[in-house]
Amino acid sequence: MFELLPHLLHQALFGALAAAGFGVLFNFGFRALPWCAAAGALALAVRTVGQDLAWSLEGASFAAAIVTSCSVSMLRKQLGPACNAVALAGCIPMVPGAFFGQALLGFLSVTAPNLVDAEATLILAVQSLLRVIFTLGAIGAGLLIPAHLLRNQDF
Amino acid sequence: MEQQQDPVIVRHRELERIANMALRAGRIMMESGASVSVVHGGVGMIARGFGVEDVGLRSGYASLEVTVTAGGNTITRMMQVGRLGVNHRLDQAIRRLAVRVSQGGMSVDEVEAEIGRLVQETPRHSAWVVAVAVGIACASFGRLLGVDWPAFVAILVAGTVGQYVRHQLLHNGVNVFIVAGLIAFLSATLGGVGSILLKSGTVNLAMMASILLLVPGVPSTNAQTDIMDGYPTMGSARAVWVLMIMVFASVGVWFAEALLGLRSL
Structure with missing residues (x-):
């Protein structure tokens, strides 16, 4: 377990930086940015633990989104209606953008002339696309289910 | 009267x-x-x-x-x-x-x-603050994907420049999809060239991480939220918008990889 700690801390640190960076892009105030960073760190830590336990990316992302959404919901008094947005910012580093790009580049490759091993290229592209769809679905569901069940206020 | x-x-x-x-x-x-x-x-x-x-x-x-x-x-x-x-x-x-x-x-x-x-x-962060923050976010995404430290630096620069130019283009009313394609090409090229110059072993990953500023995370989750809340028309429209952005971004990366000799056109 202890040998995994540096990797876990690495993922949490860069999850926090990515969430805070996107928090600035989304125009979160400076007081809310540390919460975005904390949510990002938590989400990536949970996802990393899940993947270390040999869960799929989709399963680990779902667990991470649920834990992040529930944790942020417990801070409703401090964050107010912004808690859903903070949870979303925290889960942004888990959005599988690179897989999305790989999937589309793979589909573009399939149409290239003189393609070698078209089947493998196509299967890789389809795998990446399915991974994107399922992971996005897992993140969205993981964020929404606690917010609905705990009746987080939008206003 | x-x-x-x-x-x-x-x-x-x-x-x-x-x-x-x-x-x-x-x-x-x-x-x-x-x-x-x-x-x-x-x-x-x-x-x-x-x-x-x-x-x-x-x-x-x-x-x-x-x-x-x-x-x-x-x-x-x-x-x-x-x-x-x-x-x-x-x-x-x-x-x-x-x-x-x-x-x-x-x-x-x-x-x-x-x-x-x-x-x-309502205050907004200045364009340069946002650009640097997005550069850091892209570089962090890169680390999460497994890029090495030389590539981290290249992605940081590529993401920062890409976000700043994106801001200027959108501010001047350029079509959002064209912006996605152009910025993907610019950022991926900068990330790729920087990684090569810094002798990174993860050039392809660096090029992909450099364009992650374009990934529409909020619209993609909003699409799902809208569908779950009973607004499938709006949710579907958002999903199609997300797909179009990613198609344009991918084409930008494709051309950048071709320019750097990593892929044939």
Whole structure:
């Protein structure tokens, strides 16, 4: 377990930086940015633990989104209606953008002339696309289910 | 002149002002990244705060429509919605205003003035602060994907430059999809060249991480939220928009890889 700690801390640190960076892009105030960073760190830590336990990316992302959404919901008094947005910012580093790009580049490759091993290229592209769809679905569901069940206020 | 004293017409004009003002608030929320259910909630709260008895709403990707009923009078108004982005502080400020209006005690003029003030005065981070923050975020994404430290530096620069140029292009009204393609090409090329110059062993990953500023994370989760909340039309429109952005971004990366000799056209 202890040998995994540096990797876990690495993922949490860069999850926090990515969430805070996107928090600035989304125009979160400076007081809310540390919460975005904390949510990002938590989400990536949970996802990393899940993947270390040999869960799929989709399963680990779902667990991470649920834990992040529930944790942020417990801070409703401090964050107010912004808690859903903070949870979303925290889960942004888990959005599988690179897989999305790989999937589309793979589909573009399939149409290239003189393609070698078209089947493998196509299967890789389809795998990446399915991974994107399922992971996005897992993140969205993981964020929404606690917010609905705990009746987080939008206003 | 006599026509203006007609109580029905007077009431219609009052309703029209309420409808337009509520639509304006809804438009700002939508353009700031709120989901459809939040927009409908906010518009409904504002309209009911002025005594409207019944509110009906329809949201399209580029327009909002409201029908308000009060005292036996009904009107329907529609308002165009601009480019959908994310502005958390403005979104939250309008939501707080909706709560205040719903509690009563504000006039239409006061609310219109307050909406105008919020649009003007809600602070935004400067373009350079956002660019550097996005550069750090892209580089962090890169580390999460497994890039090495030389590539981290290259992605940081590529993401920062890409975000700054994106801001300038969008500010000048360039089409959002064309911007996605151009920025993907620019950032991926910068990330790739930087990684090669810094002798990184993860050039391909660095090029992909450099364009992650373009991945529309909020619209993709909003698409799902809208569908789950019972607005599949809007959710589907958002999903198609996300797909189109990623297609343009991928084509940009494709050309960048071809330019650097990593892929044939």
